[in-house]
Amino acid sequence: MFKLEEAIQLVENGEAEKGLKYINEMKSQCSDDEKYEIAITFFKWGLVNEAKDLVEELLFMYPDEGELLVLMAEILIDLDNEEEAIGFLEDISKNDPAYVEALLLQADLYQIQGLHEVSEQKLLTAKRQMPNEDIIDFALAELYLSQAEYKKCIPYYKSIIAGNENIAGVNLYSRLAEALSTVGEFEESLPYFEKAIEKTEEINTLFNYGFTSLQAGYHITAIEVFIRLKELDPEYSSLYLHLAKAYEQEEMISESYEAAQEGLKIDNLNKELYFLAGKLAMKLGDISSVENHLRQAIAIDPGYIEATTTLTSFLRHEQRYEDIVECLQEVMSYGENDPQFEWDLAYAKNQLEEYSHALNHYRLAYTSFKDDRDFLEEYGYFLLEDGKRAEAVDIFKSLLLIEPDNLEIEELILGLE
Template sequence: MKRIEEIVRLVESGEVQKALALVPDIKKNGSDEEKYELADHLYSWGMLEEAKELLEELALRYPDEGEIRLFLAEVYTELEEEENALEILEQIDEEDPLFARACLIAADLYQMQGLEEVSERKLQQAYEKMPDEPIIQFALAELYFSMGQYSKSISFYEKVLKKEKTIAGTHIPERLAEALSLCGEFEQALPYYDEALQEKIDSRTLFGYGVTAFQAEYYQTAIEKLSELKALDPEFVPLYLYLAKAYEHEGQLEKSYEIAKEGIHVDEWNKELLLYAGKAALKLGKPDEAESWLKKAIEIDQGYIEALTTLSSLLLHQERYEEVVSCLEEVMAQGEYDPQFEWDLARAKHKLEMYSDALKHYQEAYTFFKNNIDFLEEYGYFLIEEGDRERAKEIFQQIVRLDPGHIEAADMLLQLEE
């Protein structure tokens, strides 16, 4: 073994070429123990082909030695020779002490190939053999998490956490908090986020905590955590929308608006922040600013439906009917569509005395809004103006069916039936 020790010493001292010059002699004349130990070192140094050559020789000489075969399978895996690896792993008997470890490696390979069900089956086999082994519990939890089956992952993360807080660089309390949050168990997730932050404060964990607190309707906690994140990493753009919304829920609309503008200063191409700023400006009675934000959002995404309908509503409120028509018809010509466009165009063209066009838009909108009493009232009165009393009667009958206590519609229906 002295030759192996000399090779390791040379590598550790930076004399790699001298070390490698000693390798061929061990390959040719070394004992099997030396070859196995050399393969182990070569593997750790990333010299996979050389390790594979030694292990293949040893595997032929010792076909029943599981450790050698499993080590060779790991090398094949690293070399992306999945079929060779799986061939070895599938040959390991269920009664072999190495069976659970072989299942872990096979599961990883099958997952890489997109065969998640096969991967799950292999991990379940390993779990049946070693139900108390944290690495197997963790592998199952991670598989379910990656598959979006968060509720299944939770019980396994909880099992791991009883013995380990960190595995393979993954902090279990944080991952468990994420899984709970993604399942909608927001309140249950918060203590795990607390535990994760006690271990390490980072942007990702603070953001997860803040968003989860927001979803749990703990808006003050959300503000605290997201503000802490903003101080730590002001370039973390996603925080601004949630922080702005949290302030709004706390009744601090002006502060909410300021946060949205701060976020836009960090990322001027963030259409969601631009839309939010536009809506906040409207609520604060700042229509000119709102219009500017909304138009910037639409410049970024001409098919941004919510921004378009919000802008259209603003223009209708300001009686800028020509601009409503111009804006919506332009985007519809580009293939964008939303039922609200029809209703808004009907309103605008009605005001512009384009009655025939307005009727067509009302008829199109009816398909989508036939259970919306506000729409039906508006449509019904338009039909009366147009002299179509029969169709108007049908509309007001529909309103009464939807809301039997709607006195105004009932009165109008009586007048139409006279």
């Protein structure tokens, strides 16, 4: 009597040749059910062609048997013949017990081919057939997640997470937490992140937990999570910017600056870290480091407008007007521009007594800052000092529309008129 279990045991004990020889000698004497089991065993062992031969033999006798059609489709997929596999799956009757399994397999194949809407329809059909099957909900959730349709995937993850912590090796807490975080549901996502890392401290999940905690305003939690991540993987460069930000939110400026410095040792091309380090150095009163960090950020990306305007603001405070002009001219030589550049150049040129150039820059900046009270006041006084009384009055009147209770400007206008 043929005993497949004995053959399997021989193979698993390292006597593969003996086990396979036994199967091949006896398979002609086996029942159809035993041949099916042998085909499955061959397939699991990677003997795909041998499995295919057996399934073809069985399909000749049972052409409508769903389990056989599914197995043949899986074999064809393994042989990179997806189109033929889909043909076998579509032959399975809706009344066949293997119909839902066939739909799931078709959904996978269509997703691989980029036919996501077709894949979705197959899964929704399976859902109608078996509305309470977790594996179908999981497949729908994964499909929507892969398409960045986070609001669609969240209900499916929630529906299965009560009875499952993972499916197919996937940490469902992590999936749900990250989906909730992505749609801005930071508070709701945090307990799921906690459960996810209880199961396994996967570094990307830790990073997302820390980032979400920071977004939700739980700065201490974020610090603790990022420190743990740093212990596990100090080369995880993305953590340092957010760790520094979390420290900054807690007014732990020295610790924040140290975290930024640590990050720059690992990633010395991170413009955001240089920019943050510059702002932190300013708070710490480290004047020489402020300029160095900000100029490094601009050198990496001349189009980093925020870094440039922060540097020019710093230089303005330091009354280094020639350096403002030099900095902005260099950045603008790369084709970069911003209305703030015109205002900064106007102010610097005025201080350098280059009045005609200053006027041109003020006029260029006016379009963008015509509703900014600080700009209007500065521009108005510049025009007044430049002898352009009528233009100055117009600018001061615009300022008065913004600040109708500004008695000083009102009196100035009356005096000029």
